[in-house]
Structure formats: structure tokens, C-alpha cells
Amino acid sequence: MPTALITGSNRGLGLEWVRQLADAGWQVHATCRRPADAGDLQQLALKHAGIRVHRLDVTREDELTALTQEIRTAGIDLLINNAGVYFERWDKDPLGSIEYAAWEETLRVNTLGAVRVTEALVEHVARSDRRLVLAITSHMGSIAEIGGGRNYAYRSSKAALNAAMKGISLELKPRGIGVLLLHPGWVNTRMGGPDAPHHPEESVRGMRRLAEEFRLEHSGRFFRFDGSEIPW
Numbered sequence: 001m002p003t004a005l006i007t008g009s010n011r012g013l014g015l016e017w018v019r020q021l022a023d024a025g026w027q028v029h030a031t032c033r034r035p036a037d038a039g040d041l042q043q044l045a046l047k048h049a050g051i052r053v054h055r056l057d058v059t060r061e062d063e064l065t066a067l068t069q070e071i072r073t074a075g076i077d078l079l080i081n082n083a084g085v086y087f088e089r090w091d092k093d094p095l096g097s098i099e100y101a102a103w104e105e106t107l108r109v110n111t112l113g114a115v116r117v118t119e120a121l122v123e124h125v126a127r128s129d130r131r132l133v134l135a136i137t138s139h140m141g142s143i144a145e146i147g148g149g150r151n152y153a154y155r156s157s158k159a160a161l162n163a164a165m166k167g168i169s170l171e172l173k174p175r176g177i178g179v180l181l182l183h184p185g186w187v188n189t190r191m192g193g194p195d196a197p198h199h200p201e202e203s204v205r206g207m208r209r210l211a212e213e214f215r216l217e218h219s220g221r222f223f224r225f226d227g228s229e230i231p232w
């Protein structure tokens with residue numbers, strides 16, 4: 001059975017990835033910052049022998065080292081860089097009241113975190129059959145789609161993630177390793193809020209289809225969960 005590793009899998013889209021892949025019979029390394037507090041994930045793990053829960057804060061090198069030791073030589077068919085932050089207060093903060101410390105934290109998680117995890121686990125991906133890395137980014141990282149001000153931290157963190165992952169896709173393509181940049185849609189999670197039109201089940205189902213249909217020629221491209229392409 002194929003194996004996936006997911007970051008930020010205790011709630012929201014990450015938890016839904018765990019649920020759907022485990023239901024489909026995958027082995028799932030489900031990572032989260034605080035396993036002891038991850039009630040929904042632990043409940044799911046009780047029902048599926050294929051789920052293993054691991055500690056990982058994507059900003060922490062020491063936890064990443066411990067994780068690579070825990071999973072040892074196992075291959076990772078699908079590496080899902082899902083963990084992300086969005087500090088909504090900033091949405092309301094125009095020029096003049098930007099919080100730079102929070103912006104730095106957003107970059108640390110959304111950009112550096114995903115690249116650091118990918119770098120640490122790329123040899124595991126290389127050892128697998130499917131060899132695919134997903135970056136759960138956002139259409140808000142598209143410079144072409146910026147239609148107004150604010151959201152400077154989140155937008156720039158995802159634009160930088162897109163730039164880094166595009167480069168990584170070119171570096172990994174000769175090794176037969178693919179990279180897909182995926183926008184999940186506006187989804188009803190803690191980040192997306194209650195007004196979001198999409199449910200995690202529908203979003204993850206769409207992203208899974210893109211991962212299933214992946215061909216190496218798609219590597220480095222930026223898609224919505226419904227398969228439409230997003231301009232940079």
C-alpha cells in the first residue's frame with residue numbers, strides 16, 4: 001500500500017487528508033505539533049491501523065530530525081506540505097499597523113517550514129513508487145490575482161512558497177520526483193471560517209484526484225482543487 005506523510009494533520013484540511021487516505025487503505029504518517037492534544041486525529045488512528053501519529057512543528061529542526069529517525073527507511077509516496085498559518089488580525093491591519101513579528105512567523109511556517117520538511121524528506125520520497133510532493137499553497141500567493149491591499153504577510157508567504165517549490169520541481173524532475181502546487185479553495189476550516197463555500201471533504205477529494213492523475217509533465221504547476229490552473 002502507498003504511504004503518505006502529512007503536516008498539520010490534527011484539524012482542518014490536514015485531518016481530512018488523513019481520513020480519506022486511511023479510508024482508501026494508505027499508510028499515513030500523520031504529523032502535528034501536539035499529539036497529546038490531537039483528539040480527533042487520535043480517534044481516527046484508533047480506527048485505522050495504517051495511521052501513525054508523530055510530533056512535528058515544521059519550524060523545529062530537532063523535531064524534524066527525530067521524525068526522520070522514527071520513520072527510518074520507509075518510502076513516502078505522497079508528501080503533503082499542508083501546515084499553515086494565517087493571522088486574521090492582519091487582514092484588518094492596513095499600512096501603518098503591520099505586525100512584523102507575526103509576518104516573520106508566517107514566513108517561518110508557510111514558506112521555510114514547507115521547504116525544510118521537503119528537504120529533510122526528499123530521499124524518502126525518492127525511495128517510493130509514486131514520488132510526489134504537494135505544497136498546499138493558496139491563490140492568494142498568485143501575484144497575478146492580487147486585486148487589493150492588505151494580507152501582506154500571508155500573500156507573500158505563499159508567493160515565496162510558490163517560487164521556492166517551482167525551483168525545487170525543476171531540481172527534482174530529473175530524479176522522477178514531482179511537485180504540485182495546490183490551492184484547496186476557500187474551505188470551511190478554522191482558517192477558512194464558517195462562511196467558506198467549500199467543505200474539506202470536497203476540497204481534499206479534488207486535490208486527491210489531481211495527485212492520482214499526476215504526470216511528471218505537470219510538475220511545478222499551480223492548480224485549484226478543481227483542476228483549473230492559476231496564473232503566477
Ligand SMILES: NC(=O)c1ccc[n+]([C@@H]2O[C@H](COP(=O)([O-])OP(=O)(O)OC[C@H]3O[C@@H](n4cnc5c(N)ncnc54)[C@H](OP(=O)(O)O)[C@@H]3O)[C@@H](O)[C@H]2O)c1
Nearest residue numbers: 008012013033057058082083084138186187189190191192
Ligand atoms: N481554509 C482555506 O480556505 C484555505 C485556503 C487556501 C489555502 N489554505 C491552506 O491550506 C492549508 C491547511 O489550512 P486549513 O484551512 O486546514 O487551516 P487550519 O484549520 O487553521 O489548520 C492549520 C493546521 O496547520 C497546523 N500548523 C500551524 N502551525 C504549524 C507549525 N508550526 N507546525 C506544524 N503544524 C502547524 C495547525 O496545527 P495546530 O492545531 O497545532 O495549530 C493545523 O493543524 C494551509 O497551508 C492553508 O494556508 C487554506
